[in-house]
Amino acid sequence: MNSYIEKVIKEAEQKNTNQPEYIQAVKEVLTSLEPLINLNDKYEKNSILERMTEPERIIMFRVPWVDDNGKIQINRGFRVQYSSLIGPYKGGLRFHPSVNLSVMKFLGFEQIFKNALTGLPIGGAKGGSDFDPKGKSDNEVMRFCQSFMTELYRHIGQDVDVPAGDIGVGGREIGYLFGQYKRIRNAYEGGVLTGKSVCYGGSLARTEATGYGLLFYMREMLKQHNNSVNGKTVTISGSGNVAIYAAQKAFSMGAKVVAMSDSNGCIYDENGIDLDCIKEIKEVNRGRIKEYIECHPQAKYLEKTGTNSPIWSIKTDIALPCATQNELTLEDAKQLVANGVIAIGEGANMPTTMDAIEYFLNNNVLFAPAKAANAGGVATSAIEMSQNSMRYYYTFEEVEKKLDQIMTNIFKECKDAADEAGISGNYVAGANIAAFKKLADAMIAQGLV
Numbered sequence: 051m052n053s054y055i056e057k058v059i060k061e062a063e064q065k066n067t068n069q070p071e072y073i074q075a076v077k078e079v080l081t082s083l084e085p086l087i088n089l090n091d092k093y094e095k096n097s098i099l100e101r102m103t104e105p106e107r108i109i110m111f112r113v114p115w116v117d118d119n120g121k122i123q124i125n126r127g128f129r130v131q132y133s134s135l136i137g138p139y140k141g142g143l144r145f146h147p148s149v150n151l152s153v154m155k156f157l158g159f160e161q162i163f164k165n166a167l168t169g170l171p172i173g174g175a176k177g178g179s180d181f182d183p184k185g186k187s188d189n190e191v192m193r194f195c196q197s198f199m200t201e202l203y204r205h206i207g208q209d210v211d212v213p214a215g216d217i218g219v220g221g222r223e224i225g226y227l228f229g230q231y232k233r234i235r236n237a238y239e240g241g242v243l244t245g246k247s248v249c250y251g252g253s254l255a256r257t258e259a260t261g262y263g264l265l266f267y268m269r270e271m272l273k274q275h276n277n278s279v280n281g282k283t284v285t286i287s288g289s290g291n292v293a294i295y296a297a298q299k300a301f302s303m304g305a306k307v308v309a310m311s312d313s314n315g316c317i318y319d320e321n322g323i324d325l326d327c328i329k330e331i332k333e334v335n336r337g338r339i340k341e342y343i344e345c346h347p348q349a350k351y352l353e354k355t356g357t358n359s360p361i362w363s364i365k366t367d368i369a370l371p372c373a374t375q376n377e378l379t380l381e382d383a384k385q386l387v388a389n390g391v392i393a394i395g396e397g398a399n400m401p402t403t404m405d406a407i408e409y410f411l412n413n414n415v416l417f418a419p420a421k422a423a424n425a426g427g428v429a430t431s432a433i434e435m436s437q438n439s440m441r442y443y444y445t446f447e448e449v450e451k452k453l454d455q456i457m458t459n460i461f462k463e464c465k466d467a468a469d470e471a472g473i474s475g476n477y478v479a480g481a482n483i484a485a486f487k488k489l490a491d492a493m494i495a496q497g498l499v
């Protein structure tokens with residue numbers, strides 16, 4: 051390995067002990083930059099890697115709230131303002147019990163590269179809390195969101211830092227957060243949060259954007275290899291925002307989605323999933339995916355018993371991990387390859403372990419990496435911000451068209467960067483190199499700040 055990259059990884063490991071997800075993300079990016087770093091010493095001369103692996107600012111805070119039984123609850127809130135190099139800090143909020151500093155930093159780090167790939171003026175950030183919205187009443191979620199924003203408001207703003215949703219933060223949570231922000235600031239600053247409901251300043255097609263964008267990227271990648279989504283069998287982990295709209299677009303491109311999951315298990319319906327039923331269970335009733343069997347007795351439910359999801363043992367042409375980090379391991383990759391998978395598209399952030407990615411690449415499986423393939427969500431958030439600034443709204447078709455163009459362009463950038471580095475077809479490294487170049491140039495141009 052290049053000695054500069056090796057040194058920076060070592061230092062990052064020493065400085066960030068007990069942060070495995072963060073170190074994993076840093077290693078994945080830095081090791082793939084080798085062809086670029088080898089050729090140009092300006093990166094080492096300007097300490098670009100050291101600067102890029104240190105967030106600009108991290109905010110951690112207490113979030114006190116009262117549950118429906120009158121009991122006091124205390125959660126921890128985070129906002130990692132990773133980089134403002136190319137625009138206001140921008141990235142989602144995650145509410146999930148697994149949230150900790152390592153997870154926040156890995157997500158913030160990934161976000162700066164992803165946002166650079168969109169070509170839009172957005173920096174990178176991530177935030178959230180170890181609060182679990184699952185099983186909480188609407189009033190409890192509202193009280194939590196209000197308390198969370200009572201601290202967060204002083205660190206954000208439409209030109210400063212613009213949060214959005216992520217796991218556990220959907221339209222309901224964004225609404226409560228926005229309401230509290232507006233109340234404290236005594237001003238309607240529409241662009242301070244994205245993922246807002248269309249009835250008070252959100253963008254059409256933002257809900258669909260990440261899932262749709264993933265399929266646009268997959269379409270381009272397959273086209274490059276003389277193939278298409280049409281007629282393929284698809285399995286999708288998760289059944290949240292990204293998974294549902296990835297499934298919707300996959301169906302509309304002529305594919306058949308046969309399996310989806312949640313953290314308890316997966317359903318397999320060989321006739322093709324009834325997506326309206328999934329939406330009813332997840333978006334309306336906030337229920338569990340196994341309820342699908344009640345209306346579709348022909349389908350199978352496979353309970354998750356160990357650490358691996360049963361969904362990856364199902365034969366498929368295209369697999370789309372759209373739930374969470376490290377949900378697809380080497381063992382899963384081996385099963386998928388043995389069953390003839392041709393392409394993987396990461397809808398979730400860092401869902402595939404490093405050894406699994408390597409296995410796919412070594413076995414000629416096309417691999418669409420998260421920071422490129424799931425960038426459609428944040429790109430559409432940036433389009434939401436620009437609509438808020440203009441005080442004017444685009445139609446659904448207009449936003450979708452822009453999203454399609456952005457994803458097509460991102461794929462091209464990944465391809466060109468891989469070709470230039472002499473690693474054609476490796477879109478993992480292509481995405482990292484293309485984004486890194488933009489960020490490094492901006493860093494050098496802005497001086498040591």
Ligand code: NDP
Nearest residue numbers: 216217218260288289290291292312313373374398399427
């Ligand atoms: P949602 O909360 O809408 O859905 C998350 C889904 O993943 C649920 O089905 C959930 O199941 C499952 N899941 C969550 N944690 C785990 C876990 N530890 N093990 C197994 N399954 C789990 O989130 P999103 O769809 O918004 O986000 C999914 C992924 O996509 C995340 O990695 C997120 O960072 C990424 N992403 C999201 C974007 C967006 O616009 N929303 C943009 C770019 C990336 P259960 O209900 O059982 O918890």
